[in-house]
Amino acid sequence: MNGSQDTTGTASPTVIVVGSGPTGLLLAGDLAAAGVPVTLLEKRPHEISNLSRALVLHARTLEQLDARGLADELEAKGQTLDRLRLFARLDVGLDKLPSRFNHLLVLPQYEVERVLERRAIAAGVDFRYECEVTGVTQDADGVSVEVRGPGGEFAEVRAAYVVGADGLHSPVRKAIGLPFPGKSAIRSLVLADVKLAEKPASVLTVNASGDAFAFIAPFADGYHRVIGWNRAHNVPDSEPLDLEEVKEITRLALGHDYGMHDARWMSRFHSDERQAPAYRVGRVFLAGDAAHVHTPAGGQGMNTGLQDAVNLSWKLVAAVEGRASEGLLDTYQSERHPIGKAVLRSSGGIVRLAMAKRPWSRAARAVLASFINVMPPVRDKAIGQITGIGYRYGAPKGAHRLTGHRAPDVALKEGRLYEALREGRFVLIAPEGAGCEGEGRAVVTHWASGRRTTVLVRPDGYVAWAADEAEAGEVRAALVEWGAVAAGAEAAAETVQ
DSSP, rough: TTTOOOSSSBBOOOOEEEOOHHHHHHHHHHHHHHTOOEEESSSSSSSOTTTTTTEEEOOHHHHHHHHOOHHHHHHHSSSEEEEEETTTEEEEEEEOOSSSSSSSOOOOOHHHHHHHHHHHHHHEEEEESSEOOOOOOOOSOOOEEEOOOOOOEEEEEHHHHHOOOOOOOOHHHHTTTOOEEEEEEEEEEEEEEEEESOOOSSSEEEEEETEEEEEEOOTTOEEEEEEEETTOOOOOSSSSHHHHHHHHHHHHHHHHOOTTTEEEEEEEEEEEEEEEESSSTTTTOOOOTTEEEESSTTHHHHHHHHHHHHHHHHHHHHHHTTTTHHHHHHHHHHHHHHHHHOOOOOHHHHHHTOOSOOOOOOOHHHHHHHHHOOOOOOOOOHHHHHHHOOOOOOOTTTTTTTSSSBBOOOOOEEEEHHHHHGGGSSSEEEEOOOOOOOOOEEEEEBSSOOOOOEEEEETSSSSEEOOOOOOHHHHHHHHHHTTSSSSSSSOOOBBOO
16 A cells, blocks of 8 residues: 555555644554554644643653653653542552652643653644545555545545544544444533632642632643533533632632632533444544543543553554564453443543532442552552552463563663663563573563563553463564464564663
8 A cells, every 4th residue: 555646646644634733643643653654634723722631641641751851851751649639538649669760740631741742743643624534445455545635625545543532522433333322421511721819739730628619729821721610500611701700610629719819711511421442444534522522520531531542552453564464453342342341431430529419429439439548459550550550451260370460670681671761662571591582573672670571562562471381482472462473473682782
């Protein structure tokens, strides 16, 4: 397919990504960095808005951005928070997380998008703005995407694969006939970007009291984002919103409105809980909000989408390069769909606790918060789900105990693991003197300690395979099975220096 022309007269890409939000930008950047020709289609004009809703990066997402050399820059732009306080009684510390990023990073989505866009441009992604997808058809050889351009003209772009990262109302999802079952979880949420006369005591302020819920977090430019809800004023999204309503909700939930003034933007919206039944239909994939949407509770939306992109990108690279089986592409569905479902449950659980109405349900919320505070295993599981650190992927029966687990950023003789992952390849961690060879999309490094376990880490930072006593044939078989090398390819040793 490389070298062919689409109806716009330009060379056809190998992958089309639809949507230039965080998920689409990260995915397109990953593919282009691996040498895959990528076109990114975006309906809007080229603009990164400062009115984005997401405000939080969690530890697992930061680790995966670290594997791309981006985390330190983002950390410098945001504010870190090592404790989460919810419902007045629940106080969750993040400082014990087993991660280099043992905190939450408060950072507006537009700052994340700017960094990801710059990386994608540098990697060679072909950006096409004001291009609306109006149809998607596929056959055994590829996918055709019908696009309406900025002048209203129609064109067709052809690729081997298409990824819809085009949000809640995804034209790609609709074009391939997938439903988006679910419901509205909260109606009449309000959003406002305001200045405050008084600073809150915490970087992130959140609480529910009576019929009201409010959340406040800072931008870097002196404004704060306020999200609020008042059960007693449940009106349509079209109902006008003024600053006095935002202040009233904040006073009800937090006891204080912090002298809000100079609102530059206000909006009323509803929050859905929905998930597509499949993330893959043939050569077309869904990621981010096109695949799943949920309440903003826990700040997991942007993070889940970015982690979708990280999971899918290396598998598409392997498919394009002829190293992946259909089964490897299918693991995107089997791995990410359950995570999306779990995020729907956890974010929905948090918001339903916040919305507790009856006295007995509020009492139950207080008891649950106290229980989590004093029960480390329960607290650690909750933290693991919210931050993404605790999720693992399935492993076949009889696999090594590490298989499917997130690989921590361990020290290596040649640096640390997440630095080694910056090449976008598998990393084979071998005992000193084991004589393992790397090839294709795999490089070899060694434990800084005297560990004897051999571990194959996927490009997304999860353990693909491990063995306590590895034979050369076993290592080779694992590399082939996971698409790190093509079956039958000649070995070409390469060791990280």
